[in-house]
Amino acid sequence: MIPRYQRILFWTMAFAILLMAGLLARGCEKAHARLNAIQDDSPIAAPIDAPEEPTTLELANDANGFITQEQRLIALPHEPSGRARALLERLLTDYALPGSVHPLPAGSAVADVFFLDLPGTHTSYAHPTGAQLAVVNLKGSFADAHPSGIESEELTLRSIIGTLHTNFPMVEQVRFVVDGQPRDTLNGHADLSQPYPAVDTVDHPLHNLAPDGTRQ
Amino acid sequence: MTRNPSRARLFQSALLLGLSCAALHAQAPNPPRSTILIDPAHGGPDNGARLAADLVEKDVNLALAQRLRSLLAERGFNVVFTREDDPPAQADGSRPPAVTTDQRAETANHAHPLACLLLHATNGGHGVHLFTSSLIPLTMIDEPKAVLNWETAQAGSIPQSLRLVNELSSSFNSARLPLVVGRASIRPIDSLTCPAILIEVAPLEGEGGAKTPVSDATYQQNVAEAIANGLISWRSHAAPAEAAEKTVTPEKPAKPASPKPAPAKPAAPAKQEDGDKP
Numbered sequence: 001m002i003p004r005y006q007r008i009l010f011w012t013m014a015f016a017i018l019l020m021a022g023l024l025a026r027g028c029e030k031a032h033a034r035l036n037a038i039q040d041d042s043p044i045a046a047p048i049d050a051p052e053e054p055t056t057l058e059l060a061n062d063a064n065g066f067i068t069q070e071q072r073l074i075a076l077p078h079e080p081s082g083r084a085r086a087l088l089e090r091l092l093t094d095y096a097l098p099g100s101v102h103p104l105p106a107g108s109a110v111a112d113v114f115f116l117d118l119p120g121t122h123t124s125y126a127h128p129t130g131a132q133l134a135v136v137n138l139k140g141s142f143a144d145a146h147p148s149g150i151e152s153e154e155l156t157l158r159s160i161i162g163t164l165h166t167n168f169p170m171v172e173q174v175r176f177v178v179d180g181q182p183r184d185t186l187n188g189h190a191d192l193s194q195p196y197p198a199v200d201t202v203d204h205p206l207h208n209l210a211p212d213g214t215r216q
Numbered sequence: 217m218t219r220n221p222s223r224a225r226l227f228q229s230a231l232l233l234g235l236s237c238a239a240l241h242a243q244a245p246n247p248p249r250s251t252i253l254i255d256p257a258h259g260g261p262d263n264g265a266r267l268a269a270d271l272v273e274k275d276v277n278l279a280l281a282q283r284l285r286s287l288l289a290e291r292g293f294n295v296v297f298t299r300e301d302d303p304p305a306q307a308d309g310s311r312p313p314a315v316t317t318d319q320r321a322e323t324a325n326h327a328h329p330l331a332c333l334l335l336h337a338t339n340g341g342h343g344v345h346l347f348t349s350s351l352i353p354l355t356m357i358d359e360p361k362a363v364l365n366w367e368t369a370q371a372g373s374i375p376q377s378l379r380l381v382n383e384l385s386s387s388f389n390s391a392r393l394p395l396v397v398g399r400a401s402i403r404p405i406d407s408l409t410c411p412a413i414l415i416e417v418a419p420l421e422g423e424g425g426a427k428t429p430v431s432d433a434t435y436q437q438n439v440a441e442a443i444a445n446g447l448i449s450w451r452s453h454a455a456p457a458e459a460a461e462k463t464v465t466p467e468k469p470a471k472p473a474s475p476k477p478a479p480a481k482p483a484a485p486a487k488q489e490d491g492d493k494p
Contacts, residue, residue, distance in 0.1 A: 062340055062341040062342070063341070063342055063396075064396060065341075065345070065396040065397075065398045103340075147265075147338070147339060147340040148264065148265030148266070148273070148338065148339075148340075149265055149336070149338025149339070149340045149341065149416060149418070150336055150338070150345060150347060150400055150402055150414060150416045151338065151340060151341045151345045151347075151396065151398070151400075151416060151418070152338065152340035152341065154398070154400045187265075188258070188262070188264055188265060188273075189336070189402050190400075190402070191401065191402070191403065
């Protein structure tokens, strides 16, 4: 016959073991989450006083060379330039996350986005402000660290142009500059010397516009 | 009246020389239709992508091009390179200027090749990437132009370029090399008048995530053999469609002088020709 005090001691110790195991498992989970957070180099987004809204991003995949559309809930400012910049920053920082299918360097990528009226275009019901040219000013640190290659550079441009086309219907052309200056290529391959037509890049390859703005 | 014998001999010599030149000109062979142009991209001060700490893209492109040249020469192709080597840095550390993309296009257009292959290498993606120009192809209703625009000269060759991609795709599939096919206008492809494709070699991912780098000699040899086999198929299946000689040359905007139509016979100051003529 086991004495009562020994039974109490046994169950107390068994409970303590279970409690310790639970605490250990919880600690492991926290450590894992902390390590994942260290790998995520995404810049902390500036606080935006706006509700999250469904937004369409056109995302690239290096494995098959495809662009696919995905919906995300993103809080975006109302002012168009800031809205476009925040949208592209979100798009490009997603590519810096671990496990990305189109890996890009971490860090801020877009300095500014400007919208300019295209000469000779008229306002309409669909485009109340007239057709516009979006000038995307990329940061030199982003362009220099971008993976150098035809597929990778073309997919990045297609992803940016497609996302702008989907979210800013008045944009008809997109031009890229780096640190405010014209540049021949993104990082040795994709041509940045001429503007691109803003098209749905899910189905369309990219091609520069001629200097007179016509499709070559 | 007496004739001057020395003047007569001079006249006879001049006549003979003229006839000889005419005969030589008439016997000059037509441009061989099995010429392949290879453009190892980048070079000189332009290193291209940095693939490893001590390896840059321009060197991998050149190594792959040289492997391909050997295989094509064995198969009876003439090979023309746009750049033969990478000139070393000078004593002051500067490098001689690279062959420009316009110069590469000029070499290609003068050679009238059966196919133009523009070789690149990258660390991004997986397998081999094939690209044709993203220009809008000329349609049957478009009037043929006497002079092509330098920036869009490839538009008339897009259908042939797409057929060439199909031939190479079959060859890569037979070699079990993963493939991504797309459209991209990377200079100088849009200025070429030959069927042209960009070939970008990326690392090969094996089972278990093991990566074979683009510098791997066996991988490069497999890629080169797949390209060579595809070109043999292209020569036998699609070359008849190419038989018509092109008598136009693209207009290069940098030259203000009025463009001249290309001569029917190539002047072709090619940088390198190799292999046996078929």
